[in-house]
Amino acid sequence: MRVLAISGSLRAASTNSALLRAAAAVAPDGVTVTVFAGLDGRGVGGLPLFNPDDDGGDGEPALPTVRAFRAALVAADAVVIACPEYAHGVPGALKNALDWVVASGELVDKPTALLHASPRSAYARAALAEVLTVMSARLVEEASVTIPLMGKTPDEAAVILTSAESVAALRGALLAMGVAVAARGTG
Template sequence: MMRVLAISGSLRAASTNSALLRAAAAAAPDGVTVTVFTGLDGRGVGSLPLFNPDEDGDPPPPAVKDLRDSLVAADAVVIACPEYAHGVPGALKNALDWVVASSEMVDKPVALMHASPRSTYAREALTEILTVISARLIDDASITIPLMGKTPEDAAATLARAESVAALRNALTAIETAVTASAAR
């Protein structure tokens, strides 16, 4: 069983990127499980605090430990994120900052998924961040499925289309292939 941790960079309740990850979980091929991480918003129990290197001790804050443990348990990671001000949303950047100095992302296969074709700056910024933390970007699994509506119903309708489901399955299969190839080394 391959385990994929899915992280949405959007905190919006009606996020199309979060809808994309939920659809990926539902469309996952046999032998692949996709779990969506929900602790980015910085509010409430289990949410990541703002990154502060002074607080990154042993042990780290509980929510940071949860993120790191989730990354360790995952065979691969999928990140779906919108673009804000030509960059990565702050909550996602905060989560990635918590793993810069640790080893959970080193050589971890990562795919980027976007719900908007206009996320080019965010994709470039994420690629740079992932390079710095030594993650392994899987280009064949990095896709954009345009969910241009502003409501969950719009996203659900788009994701119900056979070509969208096929694209998600193909991306997850590409991740699985990369994980398998990496394990064979």
């Protein structure tokens, strides 16, 4: 199973990004977790601000970075999003990325899980769940977990890998995604 992991945080010291790296490290056999690194529109390969005028008239986006993002979503069997909360909402860079795939449909019926590094991200989780539901992504509640890392740096977040409870939660989430992917294939 191929899982595309997307961090909603652009911070270098992001605990949500660390959570995704930990998920990749503890993935069960047969599961590959690839962390997407293109939300930051400032860098090479980053997504620009969404503008429908830049989405080619033939359904093919004019911008290579958008094509690459959409191709990564198509290639994935499932998507995992780790998202911080900003002002009770979804960070702008993540919302921008999702805006690029609203009309093109790469998330339609795609098993999707929400991971959080803070139990205080309830508003962002609800907002993100609403956006993904409108986009027809299939939210997998059994795979959506919170592993509290508040106040930790990414180096300190490596403690995830030494916590049997955290490793079990991440592996359990990925196994639940596998069940959802298998059900999609037979449904």
